[in-house]
Amino acid sequence: MLGDLDSTSVLGVRQLTRTFGGRAVVENFDLTLERGDRVALCGPNGSGKTTILRCVAGTVTPTGGAISVCGHPAGSLEGRAAIGVSLSQERSFYLRLSGRNNLLFFARLRNLSPREAWRRVDALEQELELKAILAERVDRCSTGMVQQLSLARALLADPALLLLDEPTRSLDAGARERLWGAVQRRASTAVLIATHLDEDIDRCDRRVDL
Amino acid sequence: MTAESTFNLPRLNVVSAIVRRDFLVTRSYRTAFVLEAVYGPLELAVYFFISRTFADVARTNLHGAPSYFAYAAVGIILGAVISAASSNIGFGLRDEQLTGTLEALAAQPVRAIEICGGLLGFPLIFAFGRAAAYLAIAGFWMGLDVSQASWVGLVAVLLASAGALASLGILTGALVLVVKKGQTVAGVAIFAMTLLSGAVFPVEVLPEPFETAARFMPTRFAFDGTRAALFRGEGWGEDAIVLLALATVLVPLSVAVFAAALRRAKRAGTLASY
Numbered sequence: 031m032l033g034d035l036d037s038t039s040v041l042g043v044r045q046l047t048r049t050f051g052g053r054a055v056v057e058n059f060d061l062t063l064e065r066g067d068r069v070a071l072c073g074p075n076g077s078g079k080t081t082i083l084r085c086v087a088g089t090v091t092p093t094g095g096a097i098s099v100c101g102h103p104a105g106s107l108e109g110r111a112a113i114g115v116s117l118s119q120e121r122s123f124y125l126r127l128s129g130r131n132n133l134l135f136f137a138r139l140r141n142l143s144p145r146e147a148w149r150r151v152d153a154l155e156q157e158l159e160l161k162a163i164l165a166e167r168v169d170r171c172s173t174g175m176v177q178q179l180s181l182a183r184a185l186l187a188d189p190a191l192l193l194l195d196e197p198t199r200s201l202d203a204g205a206r207e208r209l210w211g212a213v214q215r216r217a218s219t220a221v222l223i224a225t226h227l228d229e230d231i232d233r234c235d236r237r238v239d240l
Numbered sequence: 241m242t243a244e245s246t247f248n249l250p251r252l253n254v255v256s257a258i259v260r261r262d263f264l265v266t267r268s269y270r271t272a273f274v275l276e277a278v279y280g281p282l283e284l285a286v287y288f289f290i291s292r293t294f295a296d297v298a299r300t301n302l303h304g305a306p307s308y309f310a311y312a313a314v315g316i317i318l319g320a321v322i323s324a325a326s327s328n329i330g331f332g333l334r335d336e337q338l339t340g341t342l343e344a345l346a347a348q349p350v351r352a353i354e355i356c357g358g359l360l361g362f363p364l365i366f367a368f369g370r371a372a373a374y375l376a377i378a379g380f381w382m383g384l385d386v387s388q389a390s391w392v393g394l395v396a397v398l399l400a401s402a403g404a405l406a407s408l409g410i411l412t413g414a415l416v417l418v419v420k421k422g423q424t425v426a427g428v429a430i431f432a433m434t435l436l437s438g439a440v441f442p443v444e445v446l447p448e449p450f451e452t453a454a455r456f457m458p459t460r461f462a463f464d465g466t467r468a469a470l471f472r473g474e475g476w477g478e479d480a481i482v483l484l485a486l487a488t489v490l491v492p493l494s495v496a497v498f499a500a501a502l503r504r505a506k507r508a509g510t511l512a513s514y
Binding site for chain 1: 251253254256257258260261264265268269339340341343344345346347348349350351503506507509511512
């Protein structure tokens, strides 16, 4: 199924094609990420950036081609376990729950014990300065606050691969610095970012234009 | 969601996380939470007074129940469990679609069986709690005679009923993943099935084709077994075995269908749409 994909790479994408209603949004796309790589996925609206991230995250199945995440097929349990993902949808949290309860929930979906889930959420609260956001119910948070929560969720499991869809779009300067600081501290984590922003692109090792 | 992972045992941390989340979300709607809890006693009161109104009317076979109220009380008590087992996954998943959390959930390393188990968990715990409370209210304040009850039998039949009917709930969840608003259609079908299986009137009063159909419905075994355990203290074993057998066959089957529906939604790219 994974064909000639290099199983030692964090991410291998070969000939990825995804169609919606007969229209190819992504066609024959190739990409390889090794440990510590930072790659910016660039392109105009509708060029397929988010679709590629979704295919890698395993929430959309490719129409053609193959994707390997740490040697496992994208979408497999092992593949999903290796990924931390922050997709662009703002409404991906339980609005009636606090930021902390949301993060605890997603941490425990990683099969962490309640104690370990608390420990990781506390560590991210300190690192990303999330105290106010974690205390607030998500339906009372601003878009930027939710975006910071989304990054924290992606970092919960110490992922080998981080997928970030326009992660700084609604962030203020301080939050952007904290985001990039967190990424830099995870030197071995491979990062794939869909973005339009020059600042994000400049922080990456290379860019891939769609 | 690979096929080989579908039948692995669910991990307790993952299932309990979903149960806890559902508890927290349900508790956050305090008024609805309280109203849902008091709805059953109101329903019990309605049938209590109907039963008193028609106390002198000749009864048909009430399956061992000492009065019409006793008969209908089982329908209400068990109805809470049936509704939780068979409808809540569909409604829960529909909520996830509408609020946008379904894709975030599917991106996590969670198996189909864990999603099903987790989504069933809190509604069933809540339903068992309500069923116990309704039974206590009916016993202490409305004169429901449970002096002959086999409590072990009652618990066995309720658990087996929840297991058998959970498969319908899981299938409803699969329908929601594929056609989005499927929970309404499934909800109506399950309501009709519950009614036709003897929830508040005996199946013998139904026209012939419905009566025959009712005899094969899983809910009929649930109602008969519960009444046998509660009012006679015996004769519930056969119904419990049938329900258990149905659960053993149908739950793995329905989880496999659910996993297939999830894969289909990923192929169609519709997990994030509603």
